[in-house]
Amino acid sequence: MMLKKGLSRQILLAMSSMTVVVCLVVFFGTYIAFGIIYYFSPWSQYEESWLTGVDFIILSILIFIALIVAAVASVRLTRRILQPLESLAQSARRIKDGDLSARALPGDQSLGETAYLVQDFNAMAQRLDDMAADMKLWNATIAHELRTPLTILKGRLRGMIDGVFEPDETSLQSLVMQVDSLARLVEDLRTVTLADSGHLDLRIEPVRLKQEIEQLGNLLEEELRDEGFELRLSLADVVIQADAMRIRQVLLALVTNARRHAVRGAIDITLHVEDRITRLRVIDEGPGLGDDIAPWAFEPFRRGTRTGHHEKTGNGLGLSVVRAIVEAHGGKIHYAPSAKGGAMFEISLGRPVF
Incomplete structure (x- = not known):
């Protein structure tokens, strides 16, 4: 209430004072201008006085009326301004005390900056x-x-x-x-x-992706074959700026995810350039992600209810690690069902060097 009373009084005094000053300036300015004109006019010698006491009384009444109008207008404006500000102050005190659900009321949306302030505060509180x-x-x-x-x-x-x-x-x-x-x-x-936090250490250098993927495939091929999977590579010869070790970590996580959740069959890794963007895909033969997990697949500790034939215990961080590394490279990753009903993870890694 101290905020409301103090600010209300200040607005009222400021607007009333401004009204009085403007009225006095207009009056005396007009008086001086008219006096100069009257002094040099031909009829001034026939008039003894051109401003009487009645004129001053009328002027005083007009100033008093203007002051009342200014006071009413300032009170109404004060209410419009103070309502969202008071709500904002109360919400800030609640958040300070640990209640993060507190939100400020926007009040009159026509008060541009005040409304934006309340919206930004609520967005901050929600975050x-x-x-x-x-x-x-x-x-x-x-x-x-x-x-x-x-x-x-x-x-x-x-x-x-x-x-x-x-x-x-x-x-x-x-x-x-x-x-x-x-x-x-x-x-x-x-x-x-x-x-x-933007502090993931990357050793960025020109990387020939085809060579890196083939080396990883050679290491995994025999183990995958023993588990009933066939690793198939379709790779364009592309060189990009990246951290080779982190890219191998991404591929290993996606292949491991397919081994845990997909049925026996082919695991395809493709690499090509489309619209001057390097696209890397890992595709399995099913069953893919369930509807309960697909929208949240890259969030930490998210697990779905659909399981595959070889599902093993995981910590629920694999795909979130993949997303973190890809985004640290300035790329993007998304999931979509494959043509064979399995999972397809596509990674966009920017323009190739050559």
């Missing part, structure tokens, strides 16, 4: 609310993802200490697998966080 919700989700999900491997590690190590389990090679390999799972989760979280 803070979304960030807080995402942080809670991340904390809960990370705790859930860490709980299983840590519980296994603790239980196995405690069992070895108590003599329940023998510390043989098989048991130690199992523990190493759990440590690897934790290491992958930490590295994926680090990559996504650095990319979102």
